[in-house]
Amino acid sequence: MRGLFTAETVPRLGLVLLKPGSDLMYLFQQGRVLVEPQPESMEGLPSGLVPDARQPLAEDKSLESFFTDERVIRAAGGLSALNLWLERNVKECQYLHSDYHHQELVTLHYPPGAILVCWHCDNQLREQTTTTLSELARSNLITWLISSILTSLGYNKERELSLGELCWWAVYSGIADAITESMAHRALRLPKEPFLSVYRESDIIPMPPAASILQKKIQPAVTASRFANVRNELIVDEQPKVLALRADPESPESFMLLPKHRRWVNEDYTRWVKAQPCEGCRRPADDPHHVIGNGMGGTATKAHDLFVFPLCRECHDKLHADLAAFEQKHGTQLELLFRFLNRALAIGVITKA
Known part of the structure; x- marks a missing residue:
């Protein structure tokens, strides 16, 4: 204020x-x-x-597909966080086309977000579909997202969010794939391609994904120096930290009839994992959860550090308290692990030596 x-x-x-x-x-x-x-x-x-700083990104129609993307909403905390934001910031019924308003306010979920209305208007508007409600819900969603992103980046409402900061937040939150090609071009200030009314088929070049556009810009900044550990250990880059697995098909244990199994441990990787969004609720994670059951680990042991995915403290506690209920709501551990490993491989965090 x-x-x-x-x-x-x-x-x-x-x-x-x-x-x-x-x-x-x-x-x-x-x-x-x-x-x-x-x-x-x-x-x-x-x-x-x-008044709070004006947010031009909220009025940019080309960004609506990004702001309404389910991955973006989950990364910002989900619809539950939107409901809480509405309760804290809206003090009266948002539907102004009614002559009477009840003093009690309730949340009305309306695609793509939600609006806060009084009890009387909620009864009238339920099951209705209007352009006014849709625009209001979209405005609430985008305003909440920008506010949440500013807070995540350490800013307040006095700061105007830039497109570059919006893209960086998406990369930081692990949803770089949600960035559209036009957003990547504008954020990186790439030259516009000339528009031709008629193209030869040989001149048509598919637009590369936004993630690859960003990767081309980031890659030159990655240092080339690496240090290697012993076989089957990890190689770590300075910026960003990249883990490179190296196989050793002739390890001494592979020639033994009953080799002693060694647990694969790497604190650099687990430290990166717990810095990613929670695979359950998409809020900032607190712990790298090691897969339990499914033949992983043993008595008083954990699974290898490669078989982990990020969870916040609340989701982690719920998983260990009732595994069946957690998997029914969010998917099995193996599904979450596969999805997380797929992303780590796709963004170059895990590579081959």
């Missing part, structure tokens, strides 16, 4: 008088307040509460 004030000074007494009003008294109840000159961008604003 920020305020813009017209100060009255009393030079002889060394005092400055401000009249914030009831809406901004909260600023002065938190202790110290930062004071700075008015920036040029606020010259036309009236005194009082400074």
Whole structure:
């Protein structure tokens, strides 16, 4: 919350008088307040509460397919997080086409998001399909996503989210595949291809996926120096950390009749795993979950560190408390592991030596 004030000074007494009003008294109840000159961008604003920064990305129609992508919604916390955001930020019924509004507010789920309406309007609008409701739900969804992304990046509502930051958040959250080709071109400022009304078949070149466009830009920055461990261990790059598996078909144990099995351990990989989005709820993960059952591990042992996928603390506790219920809701452990390993291989985190 920020305020813009017209100060009255009393030079002889060394005092400055401000009249914030009831809406901004909260600023002065938190202790110290930062004071700075008015920036040029606020010259036309009236005194009082400074509105949040305008978000042009919310008005960009070309980004609607990205904002309404289920992977993007899950990465930001899912519809449950949207419901909580609505309850905290909306104080009245959002459906203004009614003469009467009940004081009790409820969440009305409407594709692609949700809206907050009163109990009376909820009964009237249930099972209805209108363009107004769809636009309102989409606006709520995009506004919440931008707010959530700004918070995830360490910014507040006073900051305007850029397209480059939006793409970086998608990469950081593990959903780079949701970035469209046009978004990647604009974020990287690649030259536009000339438009021709007639093409020869030999001149038609398929558009590369957005992930490959980003990879071409990122790859030159990856350092070439690597250090190798003993057989079947890992090679780690400095930036970003890439794990390269190396097979040893002639290991001493492979010639033994009853070899002693060794548990494969690598803290670099598990540290990266727990930094990825939770495979259950897509919120930030806390733990690398080692697959249990399915022939993995043994008495007082864990599965190899390669057989892990990220889970937040809440989902991790639910899995160990009731494995059957967790797998019925989110899929089996092997399905989640396969999906996570497939992504790690696809984005180059796991490579061959």
